[in-house]
Amino acid sequence: MADPKNPYILLTPGPLSTTASVKETMLRDWCTWDDSYNHAVVEDIRRRLVDLATKHSGYTTVLMQGSGTFAVESTIGTMMPKTGGKLLVLVNGAYGARIVQIARYLGIDHAVLDFGEINRVDPSRVNEMLEQDSSITHVALVHNETTTGMLNPLAKVAEVVKNHRKTFMVDAMSSFGGMPMDLGELGIDFLVSSANKCIQGVPGFGFVICKKERLISCENNARSLSLDLYDQWKTMETQGGKWRFTSPTHVVRAFQQAMNELDAEGGVIARFNRYYNNQRILVEGMEKLGFRPLLAKEFHSPIITSFYNPFEPNYSFAEFYSRLKRKGFVVYPGKVSVADCFRIGTIGDVEQEDIKQLLVAIEENMFWR
Numbered sequence: 001m002a003d004p005k006n007p008y009i010l011l012t013p014g015p016l017s018t019t020a021s022v023k024e025t026m027l028r029d030w031c032t033w034d035d036s037y038n039h040a041v042v043e044d045i046r047r048r049l050v051d052l053a054t055k056h057s058g059y060t061t062v063l064m065q066g067s068g069t070f071a072v073e074s075t076i077g078t079m080m081p082k083t084g085g086k087l088l089v090l091v092n093g094a095y096g097a098r099i100v101q102i103a104r105y106l107g108i109d110h111a112v113l114d115f116g117e118i119n120r121v122d123p124s125r126v127n128e129m130l131e132q133d134s135s136i137t138h139v140a141l142v143h144n145e146t147t148t149g150m151l152n153p154l155a156k157v158a159e160v161v162k163n164h165r166k167t168f169m170v171d172a173m174s175s176f177g178g179m180p181m182d183l184g185e186l187g188i189d190f191l192v193s194s195a196n197k198c199i200q201g202v203p204g205f206g207f208v209i210c211k212k213e214r215l216i217s218c219e220n221n222a223r224s225l226s227l228d229l230y231d232q233w234k235t236m237e238t239q240g241g242k243w244r245f246t247s248p249t250h251v252v253r254a255f256q257q258a259m260n261e262l263d264a265e266g267g268v269i270a271r272f273n274r275y276y277n278n279q280r281i282l283v284e285g286m287e288k289l290g291f292r293p294l295l296a297k298e299f300h301s302p303i304i305t306s307f308y309n310p311f312e313p314n315y316s317f318a319e320f321y322s323r324l325k326r327k328g329f330v331v332y333p334g335k336v337s338v339a340d341c342f343r344i345g346t347i348g349d350v351e352q353e354d355i356k357q358l359l360v361a362i363e364e365n366m367f368w369r
């Protein structure tokens with residue numbers, strides 16, 4: 001990767017390294033009420049997102065300006081009824097904790113099941129909780145907890161939530177497009193993701209894929225005008241892809257190109273295999289160099305992996321980071337509170353060869369030994 005405009009590749013969970021062809025599409029300006037944008041770009045993306053998400057009918061999608069958190073907040077603030085609803089949040093990392101924080105800000109009645117940062121969400125405890133507290137109406141799960149790289153048991157949690165007939169919301173920010181899943185099969189009511197994760201677009205908007213009837217029942221729930229998911233959907237749906245407020249046109253066009261490239265790669269399964277191999281090569285190589293992953297291997301996702309910082313007097317993450325950056329690789333600091341870690345992402349325009357070169361760069365820069 002000797003691209004002078006991109007001196008390093010991002011081994012991070014997003015924004016991530018995108019292809020030159022995705023970036024190039026942003027060199028044109030677009031009119032937000034012209035068909036060449038609304039119809040040919042926005043509506044095309046919306047249709048294709050739903051196709052990517054499920055074979056079942058009855059799903060729709062809404063695009064929402066902002067980073068992923070805006071889309072999460074918009075979903076929670078719109079799906080929860082103004083009175084009588086209670087949200088159960090399943091937490092094992094910072095993104096689950098952020099959903100709790102959103103519920104607090106919005107004054108939404110909620111309960112929390114916290115599993116700690118290095119344990120998986122346990123479906124049997126979710127079941128117990130739903131049996132005990134019949135006032136719970138909605139359940140929120142983070143599929144891949146990007147804090148650690150923990151992959152939560154989506155299908156098993158979905159089964160429990162559906163048995164109890166609760167509305168199920170999934171933050172699949174860092175997994176959608178990179179891991180196969182069928183929303184209809186799983187019974188997911190609302191799934192949230194964003195442009196700059198596994199679809200490999202650039203940052204600027206999030207999207208929510210949801211059951212159309214569920215969304216329609218949420219009219220007038222929103223606590224915020226700009227984050228009213230229903231109103232955003234209604235405008236897009238009835239006005240041929242129009243956004244209520246200025247849409248991030250260049251980012252949206254880049255996302256369409258990213259979707260084309262996902263198709264060209266062979267779809268979600270092919271992308272999953274590439275990420276999976278990246279991550280497997282990474283963990284094997286890191287273990288050979290003496291690094292230890294934070295999580296048990298059966299909890300790993302192909303997206304991002306946490307490693308313990310070496311417990312050596314001469315080690316410093318800042319120094320390690322800047323040496324790797326000079327070699328063309330940007331890794332990520334840790335985010336867990338229970339352990340001293342750093343993280344390496346394996347998503348984006350990143351190939352096995354990049355991971356192999358990273359491992360060589362790491363071996364050559366273990367200055368603390």
Ligand SMILES: *Cc1c(COP(=O)(O)O)cnc(C)c1O
Pocket residue numbers: 013014067068069070095142144145146171172173174194
């Ligand atoms: C990236 C991410 C988000 C959204 O983060 P933003 O910084 O708002 O884009 C939410 N949940 C998960 C699991 C994520 O990985």
